[in-house]
Amino acid sequence: MGKRKTTPLKDHAPDGHHCTLELKTTKLGMVSFFRDLKQDELDQIVKRFSANHYQAGDEIYYQGEPARYLRVVVEGAVKLLEYTEEGKDVVLDILNPGSYFGSLKLLGSDVYTESAVAQSGSCILSIGLKDFREILQGFPSVGIAILDTSAEKLRSSQEHIKQLTTEPVETRIANILLTLSEKFGENKEEGTLIQLPFSRKDLADMAGTTTESASRVMSNFQKEGIIDTGRQWVEVEDIEQLKAIIQK
Amino acid sequence: MGKRKTTPLKDHAPDGHHCTLELKTTKLGMVSFFRDLKQDELDQIVKRFSANHYQAGDEIYYQGEPARYLRVVVEGAVKLLEYTEEGKDVVLDILNPGSYFGSLKLLGSDVYTESAVAQSGSCILSIGLKDFREILQGFPSVGIAILDTSAEKLRSSQEHIKQLTTEPVETRIANILLTLSEKFGENKEEGTLIQLPFSRKDLADMAGTTTESASRVMSNFQKEGIIDTGRQWVEVEDIEQLKAIIQK
DNA sequence: GCACTAAAATGATGTATATCAAATTAGTGA
């Protein structure tokens, strides 16, 4: 259990100077649905995207706004969430580089149904839906690949539903920690540091519980040596025990 | 409040004689993602589908089976659900005619992650994924339309998550009744009969609660004159009051 | 190293809903 003086998290790209065309080209090829394209095809597509940098906490879009872009995380992390009338936030997902978000409603016009916030300093690519439709028309294989990822998104959303209805808070949180360490994990001597700033409130909003309950669960995990944690950071020390909690 | 001697539900197609090629052709055009095709294009596509009839309660596929088909409900209703280890059933959706289900994972092989059960006598079309991939390659507009519906599915799944984490059982059930009456409602003198057999347990599995809690909520709704209900059937008498519960 | 502050932890209490148990009844089929 470390008594540290500073966050173990790295100060993630506070400026956006690197969020450039070169990065676009190198990173866009990593996105699953462009993976099978040839280099010259990819180049054509890259041109249609524009890159933007967001600071941690910046709103990328807000629920209710007209949905005009499809976006891809190239660096950093993006939180998708719904703000409810009563002031509760429901976090739907936290996206890592390579994930797409925004709108896929290519027919007719639509509105974003969730909000997107940069969870850490992030470089995001966007493409207008009209441009994207043209890409799909030109490269049917891209459409098939996206269909695949979007089926995967539906799947994970359904898993979320299942957890909310069948698992207690402790298990749900264990699951979240496991997923986050897969998405954002960085190997350290003592364990896996989740390279993503997130508070107890964020965790609670992901698990569908309260800050206090999340805090209690995390305290227990730390007492049992499963994690080491501080403000906005978590390091998983004993993945096996975490998995055991999920199974039982 | 009716004291009836028999179910008001119609005995939905216990035989499958009508579940034929003609039905395929007429109904497939109604499916949103084939809607924009010309008649001769549609005819080509129809040939690749085969039709099957299922009795209420029949398993169409089971979670864990290799996922080889994409299916479309042409008549009846299909329940998508996950059976958990501890014996709890989580109902993800109840599909009405025109909805697709099954696999969209066209790349590589996969396994069904949920189970599908005919909720009433149903006529279902299926197409092998290889055939379907060919259709997509031939008609990119179909791909775009499916992307659209699958975005819609994700949306409704996220709405489900939001409800589970922010709304009490009563509100969740009110919402389900409203949705079902939109999907399966049949106008009667007294109100809207939900033309779909579903038990308190089904309702509970949809709302993520227990049979007993679902029953208590339904009893109250009936006392307040919002619904009339019996075994496996519900008629909504006062939609406005239902909506009021959802809002408040 | 020290003071500062928002994040996190902890404690006491309340409540919605689950659980367990039993009684009632709707709708069937003879």
Place this chain on the structure above:
DNA sequence: TCACTAATTTGATATACATCATTTTAGTGC
């Protein structure tokens, strides 16, 4: 019309978790 049975209802009790209130502390910036 009647007996039958699974679906539904109802009641009593338990419990996980929320809520409210307060204290503690990690990590920053000076």
